[in-house]
């Protein structure tokens with residue numbers, strides 16, 4: 001499993017792993033892939049500074065990447081306080097009543113009320129400034145191209161820029177803005193996702209951007225067979241997210257028995273694409289919480305960034321309750337195959353072994 005991206009980044013396998021956990025990112029990089037740390041959760045840049053220092057010290061000198069979120073269409077400034085004033089009372093009432101109905105207890109006084117601010121450009125820029133003091137080899141951006149000055153700044157530091165795309169026209173606009181690598185993120189994926197499935201999207205984007213722009217296939221990749229399929233569709237590597245939630249290292253970030261019960265029992269039909277997490281369509285585990293928002297009396301989700309501020313405390317309450325029936329979490333359709341929790345190195349090794357087996361099998365079909 002070697003493509004030109006392996007030489008470009010000095011990695012053994014073109015397996016890129018998006019993860020909010022520095023422990024997972026470090027373990028993927030040490031295992032020969034490229035761990036990419038998601039920064040959106042860091043409202044506090046000092047914490048990000050500490051985490052990236054830890055990553056520098058725990059990757060055995062191997063490369064890693066950083067993911068920021070600078071949406072193309074969103075208010076660019078604001079604080080949780082003044083944005084909070086824009087949230088309608090009707091929405092707050094719905095959230096309170098739904099939590100009551102679902103039996104989710106309140107948090108102890110003073111805990112867990114802050115929402116994610118990492119998708120405000122001012123905050124994402126501060127993430128970038130911190131990252132540039134460390135040694136990422138890749139900066140990735142979700143929800144559009146990062147602004148051109150951000151791309152140029154990365155290039156000045158010798159850092160490649162990747163951006164996620166859910167349609168060929170978005171990939172072309174990323175390339176026109178100077179993005180180096182396109183992540184073709186299919187409908188199956190966890191988190192923000194478009195409407196075209198990977199089987200169609202990957203070759204669409206590969207053909208649209210042409211042979212000089214590497215494409216990573218994303219969405220629904222959880223086995224070596226799926227890696228082989230993605231490379232067969234023209235990708236030069238894969239970009240994965242959901243499978244790393246089912247690893248021992250991820251427990252350092254979110255030790256939650258309810259969550260593990262929920263995803264190990266879920267089938268590939270147990271996800272839903274909805275705007276209730278952030279205001280933009282994102283794939284989540286289907287639970288009583290997502291179902292409550294699908295009821296006829298539920299309000300329309302608010303636009304980004306208001307929706308996440310609205311549900312931030314609810315998410316923290318739900319997570320603290322450890323109730324697998326209510327949990328709120330982005331995850332892709334690959335959840336149906338995530339039936340156990342394994343060390344990251346074992347997941348990487350099995351992707352590589354299954355890939356070899358799949359390619360070997362295809363080779364026999366040529367005879």
Ligand SMILES: Cc1cc2nc3c(=O)[nH]c(=O)nc-3n(C[C@H](O)[C@H](O)[C@H](O)COP(=O)(O)O)c2cc1C
Pocket residue numbers: 018038039040067068069140141142143164185188189190191192218219220221239240241242243329330331332333334
């Ligand atoms: C829990 C979770 C959080 C995510 N958050 C982000 C994010 O902050 N930035 C981003 O670029 N992608 C994010 N994604 C999407 C991943 O980068 C990746 O594209 C996706 O998980 C690939 O599809 P898969 O889930 O089928 O592997 C997230 C995915 C998951 C599962």
